[in-house]
Each structure stands twice: as structure tokens, then as C-alpha cells.
Amino acid sequence: MDESLLKWLKSNRSQSLDSPRGTIFKTKTQRFKIIRVNEVKQFIEIEFSKQFTVLRLEFWRFETALEVLRRNRGRWTRLGTRFYADDPDTIEWQIQKKAKEIYPDRHVDLKSAPHICDILVLAGIAEYGRSVNPITKRENQAAKLIA
Numbered sequence: 293m294d295e296s297l298l299k300w301l302k303s304n305r306s307q308s309l310d311s312p313r314g315t316i317f318k319t320k321t322q323r324f325k326i327i328r329v330n331e332v333k334q335f336i337e338i339e340f341s342k343q344f345t346v347l348r349l350e351f352w353r354f355e356t357a358l359e360v361l362r363r364n365r366g367r368w369t370r371l372g373t374r375f376y377a378d379d380p381d382t383i384e385w386q387i388q389k390k391a392k393e394i395y396p397d398r399h400v401d402l403k404s405a406p407h408i409c410d411i412l413v414l415a416g417i418a419e420y421g422r423s424v425n426p427i428t429k430r431e432n433q434a435a436k437l438i439a
Contacts, residue, residue: 293331293334293351293354293355294354294355294358294417296415296417297354297358297411297412297415297417298329298331300414300415300416301326301329301336301411301415302329304326304414305325305326305327305328305329306325306326306327307325307326308323308324308325308341309323309324309325309326309410309414310323311323311324311406311410312410312413312414312420313406313410313420313433316420316421317420317422317433321410322340322341322342322343323340323341323342324338324339324340324341324407325338325339325341326338326411327339327346334350334351334352335348335349335350335351336348336349336351337349338407347402347404347407349404349407349408352390352394353387353390353404353408354408354411354412356383356386356387356390357383357386357387357405357408357409357412358412358417359386360383360386361383361412361418361435361436361437362437364436365436365437366436366437367423367436368421368422368423368434368435368436369381369382369383369423369434369435369436370382370383370423370425370432370433370434371383371384371405371406371409371432371433371434371435372384372385372405372432379425379427382405383405383408383409383435384403384404384405387401387404387405387408388401406433409435412435413435416438417437417438418435418436418437418438419435419436419438420433420434420435421434421435421436422434
């Protein structure tokens, strides 16, 4: 796990956080809290304020997203926000590909790229923008590393 990210996660535990996607992309998002950072088992848990739903995000998800962003340094990388990601050029597809390797018996993985990227943006590691899908020609939510 990236040390600066881990430090940020620990220092922001229990704070109510707003998804930057809500402001930047004018989408409906939920406020959330980081309720647990487990370094031994390598996961965090976030809780969504309105539904009190807890989502476990393993460290490898952050590492995968960061690898994708590093490979595409300087370019916007589309998030891909589907449960069944079908575009290998998105962060979600890369995360789901890794999930299939780790959990081969799962039929579907959770959608985690938006939440992972929210945290990377809030931590000052990445920023949000837009990128055009070359197939559909529609603008999509995208992220890239800062500097």
C-alpha cells in the first residue's frame, strides 16, 4: 500500500467525507466514513451515511488502481462504473480482472473503482476529469495521477 495513502486513510478515519464526484461530475453520491483500516488483513471499510452500508475495500484494489494510473501517467483513465466491466481500458475492468484471479469462484465482483478513486482524489494523489469513450463517443468519468 502506498505509504502516503495509508497515512491519509488513518488520519481521516471516522471523518465524514463527501465524494468529489458529486461536485465535479454533478452526480448523486453518498457521504461516507472510513470506519476501519486493518493493516494486518490489508483492507479498509467505509460506511455510507444514508444507508449505513459497509463496503470492504482490500488494499490490492488501491494498488491495482494506482498501477493503472501510473501506466497511463499524464492521461485521463476512465473509471468504468459497471458491475460487469467490459472495457479493458477502464480502472474497474482492471480491478475486476484482478478480483477474478484472487476469487475465482465469485460470479460477480463489487463495483469499487468509483470509491477507490474518490479516496485517491481526496488524498491528493489523483484528480478527476473527463475522457471520451472511443467506441461510444460519450464523455465518461476519468482520473489521472497528480503530477
